[in-house]
Amino acid sequence: MLDIKNLHVKLEEEDKRILKGVDLHVDAGKVHAIMGPNGSGKSTLAYVLSGRDGYEITEGAVALDGEDVLDMEPEERAAAGLFLAFQYPIEIPGVGNMTFLRTALNAQRKARGEAEVSAGEFLKLIREKAKTLQIDPEMLKRPVNVGFSGGEKKRNEILQMAVLEPRMCVLDETDSGLDVDAMKLVADGVNALRDAGRSFLVITHYQRLLNHIQPDVVHIMADGRIVKTGGPELALEVENNGYADILAEVA
Amino acid sequence: MALRKIDHEAVEARLSALDLPQGPSWAAAARRDALERVRAGGLPQRRDEYWRFTRPDSLIQPEPTPAQVLREEGSEIFSGIDRLRIVFRDGVFDPEASDDLAAEGVAIERVAQSGDIHWARDLYGKLEVRGQEPVSRPLAALNTAFATDGLLIRATGKVRRPVALVYLHEQEQSDAILHHVVKVEEGAELTLLETGPAAARFNTVTEVEVADRATFHHVRAQGRDHERRAVTHVFARLGGECVFKCFTLTANGMMTRNEAVIELAGDDAVAHVAGAAVGDGDFHHDDTVFVTHEGRNCESRQVFKKVLRNGATGVFQGKILVRQSAQKTDGYQISQSLLLDGDSQFLAKPELEIYADDVQCSHGSTSGAIDEDAMFYLRSRGVEQSDAQDLLTLAFLAEAIDEIDDRMIAEDLVTQLERWLSRRRR
Ligand SMILES: Nc1ncnc2c1ncn2[C@@H]1O[C@H](COP(=O)(O)OP(=O)(O)O)[C@@H](O)[C@H]1O
Ligand SMILES: [Mg+2]
Numbered sequence: 004m005l006d007i008k009n010l011h012v013k014l015e016e017e018d019k020r021i022l023k024g025v026d027l028h029v030d031a032g033k034v035h036a037i038m039g040p041n042g043s044g045k046s047t048l049a050y051v052l053s054g055r056d057g058y059e060i061t062e063g064a065v066a067l068d069g070e071d072v073l074d075m076e077p078e079e080r081a082a083a084g085l086f087l088a089f090q091y092p093i094e095i096p097g098v099g100n101m102t103f104l105r106t107a108l109n110a111q112r113k114a115r116g117e118a119e120v121s122a123g124e125f126l127k128l129i130r131e132k133a134k135t136l137q138i139d140p141e142m143l144k145r146p147v148n149v150g151f152s153g154g155e156k157k158r159n160e161i162l163q164m165a166v167l168e169p170r171m172c173v174l175d176e177t178d179s180g181l182d183v184d185a186m187k188l189v190a191d192g193v194n195a196l197r198d199a200g201r202s203f204l205v206i207t208h209y210q211r212l213l214n215h216i217q218p219d220v221v222h223i224m225a226d227g228r229i230v231k232t233g234g235p236e237l238a239l240e241v242e243n244n245g246y247a248d249i250l251a252e253v254a
Numbered sequence: 255m256a257l258r259k260i261d262h263e264a265v266e267a268r269l270s271a272l273d274l275p276q277g278p279s280w281a282a283a284a285r286r287d288a289l290e291r292v293r294a295g296g297l298p299q300r301r302d303e304y305w306r307f308t309r310p311d312s313l314i315q316p317e318p319t320p321a322q323v324l325r326e327e328g329s330e331i332f333s334g335i336d337r338l339r340i341v342f343r344d345g346v347f348d349p350e351a352s353d354d355l356a357a358e359g360v361a362i363e364r365v366a367q368s369g370d371i372h373w374a375r376d377l378y379g380k381l382e383v384r385g386q387e388p389v390s391r392p393l394a395a396l397n398t399a400f401a402t403d404g405l406l407i408r409a410t411g412k413v414r415r416p417v418a419l420v421y422l423h424e425q426e427q428s429d430a431i432l433h434h435v436v437k438v439e440e441g442a443e444l445t446l447l448e449t450g451p452a453a454a455r456f457n458t459v460t461e462v463e464v465a466d467r468a469t470f471h472h473v474r475a476q477g478r479d480h481e482r483r484a485v486t487h488v489f490a491r492l493g494g495e496c497v498f499k500c501f502t503l504t505a506n507g508m509m510t511r512n513e514a515v516i517e518l519a520g521d522d523a524v525a526h527v528a529g530a531a532v533g534d535g536d537f538h539h540d541d542t543v544f545v546t547h548e549g550r551n552c553e554s555r556q557v558f559k560k561v562l563r564n565g566a567t568g569v570f571q572g573k574i575l576v577r578q579s580a581q582k583t584d585g586y587q588i589s590q591s592l593l594l595d596g597d598s599q600f601l602a603k604p605e606l607e608i609y610a611d612d613v614q615c616s617h618g619s620t621s622g623a624i625d626e627d628a629m630f631y632l633r634s635r636g637v638e639q640s641d642a643q644d645l646l647t648l649a650f651l652a653e654a655i656d657e658i659d660d661r662m663i664a665e666d667l668v669t670q671l672e673r674w675l676s677r678r679r680r
Contacts, residue, residue, distance in 0.1 A: 053634045056626070081636035093631035097649025106645065107635035114636065146649075147631075163635060 004202040005029040005171050010063035012044075012051050012227075021047045023227035024063070029171075029220075032199040036213055036238060037206045039224035040246050045206045046090055048224075049175040053087040054080050067171060081107075082114035086169035088160035090176040090206075095147040100159070103147045104129065104166055111167060132165045136192050153180035161192040172196070173204045178212035190215030210242035225250055261296040264314060268297060271316035272400045278365065280372045284379030288398035291383075297392050304389050307569040307601040308540040312509050313393060313485050318455035320426040321481035321508075328673065330420070331449050331475050331666050337418040338362075340405065344423060344453045345430025347403055351420075359411030360444065365404040365433060374406045374435045381461040381489040385515035389544065394487040394513070397459040401433030404458075408437045409444035409468075416445035416471075416663075421452030423479055428453035434460045438468040440493075445660070446470070451477030451507070456484040466493040466520060472500040473663050475670060476507060480537075483509035494520030494549065501658050503667045504531040504539055505674040511540045518580070521549040528557040528657035530667070532647075532674055533566040540569035541589075547580035547610075556587040559654040561647050562598035570619065573605040580610050587617035592650045594624065594643070644675045 005027070012022035021044045029035050039045055051058050052065060054077035065072040067083055075083065095103065109119040120128070133143060136158050148156050157177050164172055174193070178186050193203065193216050205216055213221070213235065221237040222229045225246070230253045231237065240249065257265070269292070274285060298310035312319055340362075341351035347364055355362040368374070379398040385391060407417060421430075430453035438444050442465070452458070464470045476484060484507060492498050504510050514527045531539045545554045560568035570589035591600030602619040624646055632642035648671060658664040 055630050055634075076639070077630060077633035078636050078638050081634055087634055089631070093627045095625075095628045095631065095646070095649065097652040098645055102645075103632070103635070106641065107632070107637050110638060110641065111636035167635065 004031045004068060005204070006066040008064045010048075010051070010065065011061045012047060012058050013061055015057050015059045021227055022051070025227070025229055027222065027229060029202045029204060031202055033219045034197070034203040034205060034216060035220045035222065036218040037204065037222045037224050038208065038210070038238060038241055041208065043224045044227040045224055046175055049087055049090075049173050049206060052173055053077055053085060078110065079114070081167075081169070082111045084170035086164055086167060086172045088164060088172070088174040088177050090179065092148050092156040092160055094149045096149050098147050100143045100145060100147050101129065104163060107163070108166055129166060132162055135195065136162050136165070137188055138162055154182070154185040157181055157189055158185070158192070161189050165192060165196060170201050171204070172201065173206070175206045176208060177205075178207055178209065186212060187215060210238045213238045223249055257294075257296045261299060264299070265292060265296045267316045268314055268396070269293070274399065275366070275402055278368045278372065279370050280368070280375040281365070281378050285399045288379055288382070288395045291386070291395045292392055292399060295390055295392055295395070297396070304542070304571070307571070307603075308511055308538065312483050313455070313457070313511065318427060318429040318453070318483065319481075321423070321454035321479060321483070323423055323426060324451070324479040326478065331670055332418055332447055332663065334666065335416065335662055337416045337447060339418050339420055341420045341422060342403075342430070342432065342452065344425050344428035345402060345432055345456070357413065357415060359413040359442070360407060360409045360417065362417065363406045365401065365406060368406055372406070373408060373437065377435045377437065377461050377463055378433070381463065381491055382459060382487070384491070384517065385487070385489045385544075391487060391513060391515070393457060393485050394459050394489070397431055397433055397457050397487070401431045401459070404433040404435070406435050407444070407446070408439065409442040410439045412443040413445070416447050418447040418449070421448065421450035421456070421477065423451040423453055423477065423482060426454060429455045431457045433458070436460065436462040436470070438462070438464045438470045440465040441467045443469040444471070446472045447663070448474040449477065451479035451482040452484065454482060456482065456486075458484075459487045459489070462488065462490040462498070464490065464492045464496045464498050467495045468493065469497040470499070471659065473658060473667075474502040475667060476502065476504045476510060478506045478674065480506045481508050483507070485511045486513065488514045490515070490525070491517045491519055492523045492525060495522045496520065497524045499526040499657065499659065500528070502529040503670060504529065504533070505670060506533060506537060507539065508536055509538050511542065513542045514544070516543075516545045516554070518545070518547050518549050518552040518554065521551055523549060523552045525552070526555040526557070526657055528555070528654050530559050530651045530654040530671070531568060532561040532651070532671065533568070535564045535566060537562070537566040538569075539567070540571070542571040544573045545575065545585070547574070547576045547583045547585065550580060551582040552580065553584040554586070555657070556589070557654050557657050558589040559651050560591045560600060561594065561650065562591055562600060563594035565597040567598070568600045570600075570602045570604070572603075572617070573607065574615055574617070576608040576610050576613050576615065578609040581612045583610060583613040583615065585613065585615035589619045590650075591621045592624065592647060593621060644672075647675060648672070
């Protein structure tokens with residue numbers, strides 16, 4: 004599904020190298036987790052995958068089912084099935100949540116040569132998805148993320164994911180700022196989407212989200228590289244001993 | 255003080271291109287008075303402080319610069335609204351195209367065809383004169399003197415259908431001057447709609463008296479002919495406990511100067527003046543607003559938003575004057591521009607002048623580019639860059655559009671804006 008090869012990234016504006024040779028391969032239907040200390044480059048990887056400005060790729064390649072991703076505009080990546088749940092979802096005053104999501108869904112469908120979803124169909128779809136995520140329909144009428152609590156913003160990211168049905172989902176610290184109940188809801192939302200044709204890259208600082216979303220593979224990232232890869236037990240090791248031991252071991 | 259020679263020549267050149275209309279008799283004194291004022295005071299000049307950001311040249315030159323007529327596609331704005339439609343072609347009333355002027359709760363007559371004695375005599379040119387202090391507005395005085403026609407609208411009850419003035423522009427060299435007088439009697443309610451470019455050059459004055467407990471809504475869409483030029487003045491005097499709301503949408507137009515002069519004379523009244531403008535290239539748009547609080551416990555709001563690109567210019571001059579008598583005033587003013595590129599500019603001069611001690615007044619002005627984070631967020635969800643920009647542009651304007659109470663009217667204006675945005679891309 005997703006193939007990242009020797010990815011080197013620096014900031015466009017300054018001479019700061021952030022990713023220093025990331026290699027990662029995610030098979031269809033699998034859940035990979037990336038853990039790592041703050042500042043190790045996890046969000047940068049997520050942004051580079053989704054095509055945010057401000058980064059310069061100095062080396063390496065990223066492919067989604069064999070297609071070069073780095074050449075695509077952000078909207079083309081989305082239409083190709085890539086989705087990023089933001090660590091800090093953006094507020095957009097003046098744009099209604101419903102309008103936003105319907106515009107996004109239809110833009111993706113159009114790009115893929117599929118028929119647009121009518122207002123009625125969309126309403127039905129979003130009501131149903133919102134219900135399972137326990138999102139208040141009133142929230143859908145409000146401007147995108149404006150006045151949402153931290154937990155509401157994160158649930159809104161998962162709602163978008165559920166509506167857009169991407170095949171490669173990147174979740175950047177979707178658990179941060181959530182209490183246990185909210186985390187459970189988010190995890191249920193993610194688990195409901197697990198499918199043989201869909202893969203996940205779950206970025207998290209803590210292990211606790213991984214209790215709810217069972218990963219197939221766990222990677223540890225430090226200073227812009229994947230320094231260790233293992234099974235779910237690696238997450239528990241981080242939980243029990245922190246990052247220091249692992250980092251010392253690979254140093 | 256005598257005019258400088260050059261100013262004297264400018265005003266005489268303009269006057270020589272005009273004929274003082276013969277009627278109606280009740281307006282003759284007001285017209286003569288206005289003409290004297292124009293002769294004595296001259297026309298706006300580039301060095302005038304009040305015209306610092308806007309060059310008056312095209313508005314004062316004897317003949318209008320020709321303006322290409324835009325053949326609008328699609329249905330007429332507000333056509334989905336049950337309205338009393340009155341049509342002017344290049345400033346000339348068209349009886350065939352207009353509805354019957356008779357309607358319940360409102361008397362409508364034309365300035366050019368009104369009787370000898372008229373209620374409008376107490377207002378025609380009178381509110382305009384009041385609005386000449388402390389800043390002079392010579393193009394409004396010129397209008398009072400030379401307006402060829404206009405409507406005299408007197409609402410005595412709750413008028414169900416909005417009165418809709420449709421200004422068609424058909425001749426490339428037309429120069430139209432219209433003067434309307436609106437009186438909304440005690441407890442009455444009226445909505446006035448105005449749409450269309452009107453002429454190559456359009457000068458309009460609307461004098462509005464809103465009596466106690468009356469409501470007046472005024473919504474304008476100034477038409478999309480790119481080359482047209484317009485100067486408009488709204489002079490309003492408000493009684494107690496009344497509501498006055500004026501909104502103007504401007505999409506294109508090489509030159510637009512919209513002045514609103516609002517006097518809150520009674521207590522507990524509400525006055526909102528708002529506008530949304532979108533322009534491209536050699537577009538110059540100026541909102542000049544002067545709100546005077548006399549009465550106690552009144553609320554005034556000014557909300558203006560402009561989207562500018564390809565070297566377009568936006569101007570906002572807004573003043574709130576709170577006289578000593580106007581305790582408990584709540585005054586608010588915001589002007590914002592969205593600059594879609596580095597070539598465009600927004601010039602703002604917000605002013606507060608307060609003589610009462612127990613008041614709440616705030617003003618703000620900002621100028622900014624599209625929010626890149628919001629842009630990326632939209633694109634990361636699959637929305638194309640140009641669509642994302644349109645969505646954010648409409649979102650920026652939404653706060654001004656929200657000032658309109660009537661949802662159907664507001665939606666029509668949003669449709670206009672969407673058309674403008676999509677046309678840009680072709
Ligand atoms: N736009 C930016 N400007 C300056 N520094 C940045 C920027 N983006 C990332 N960085 C720096 O790059 C490093 C990695 O950041 P990030 O990818 O956010 O890490 P993580 O998500 O793992 O905490 C940090 O040192 C961070 O300060
Ligand atoms: Mg991060």
